[in-house]
Amino acid sequence: MVNVSRDNAISVKLFAGLAAARGWxxxxxxxxxxxxxxxxxxxxxGEPAIPQRVLCALNMDYCNADTVVEAGDEVGFFPPVTxx
Amino acid sequence: MTVSVREAAxxxxxxxxxxxxxxxxxxxxxxxxxxxIGTMRDLNEGDAVTQMTLEHxxxxxxxxxxxxxxxxxxxxxxxxxxxxxxxxxxxxxxxIVLVAVWSAHRxxxxxxxxxxxxxxxxxxxxxxxEVTAQGERWVSRNTSGEAREAxxxx
Numbered sequence: 099m100v101n102v103s104r105d106n107a108i109s110v111k112l113f114a115g116l117a118a119a120r121g122w123x124x125x126x127x128x129x130x131x132x133x134x135x136x137x138x139x140x141x142x143x144g145e146p147a148i149p150q151r152v153l154c155a156l157n158m159d160y161c162n163a164d165t166v167v168e169a170g171d172e173v174g175f176f177p178p179v180t181x182x
Numbered sequence: 183m184t185v186s187v188r189e190a191a192x193x194x195x196x197x198x199x200x201x202x203x204x205x206x207x208x209x210x211x212x213x214x215x216x217x218x219i220g221t222m223r224d225l226n227e228g229d230a231v232t233q234m235t236l237e238h239x240x241x242x243x244x245x246x247x248x249x250x251x252x253x254x255x256x257x258x259x260x261x262x263x264x265x266x267x268x269x270x271x272x273x274x275x276x277x278i279v280l281v282a283v284w285s286a287h288r289x290x291x292x293x294x295x296x297x298x299x300x301x302x303x304x305x306x307x308x309x310x311x312e313v314t315a316q317g318e319r320w321v322s323r324n325t326s327g328e329a330r331e332a333x334x335x336x
Contacts, residue, residue, distance in 0.1 A: 155239070155307075158239070158245050159242075160305075174242065176307060176309070177309065177320070178324075179304070179306060180322070180324050181236065181278075181279070181302060181307075181308025181309070182220050182303040182324065
């Protein structure tokens, strides 16, 4: 595991079935300039693209796969929502 | 505007009465209120459901619900909004969600309450995991909010 400095970190969070299936909920990863949300997904799951059913959020707002991530950001991935 | 996501069980009618007393101490200050209460059923997709766990995205959930309520308040000139949503372990019959709105007139109250609830169902980051006789399963999607009419003749 790479040691990630706090200043250069991105927080990655998985929820619900995604977290259960992959066995982790939160990781700190190193930020790379120009990195997109899709690249974060690829980097952490090894899957080439974000599956159609997976939703993503940047700093707790819905975002697209091609949204660029900055150091200090939080990226969340989760399945379709089922509240209410 | 109040948004509350909580682990503890709540009683929606007591919640509504207490909130209204506190937020509208002056009698006659609103002309309409509309509320929706969602309750856990003991059956889903043909299977008996004995328990359910609700997970959420702390922070994003509250932020999203506050945004929906703020937008609805501006759009329909609401006097106030209240959203209470459970997380954690629930049993059949437990209230899951309460949405309430207050306005001058009924049309705005009905419309805004429905709008907030439908947005919550389709956008707010909550996830349900059910316990059935076959084990645990994640609920894969929410049903449409369109009312289903009984076939003619029933």
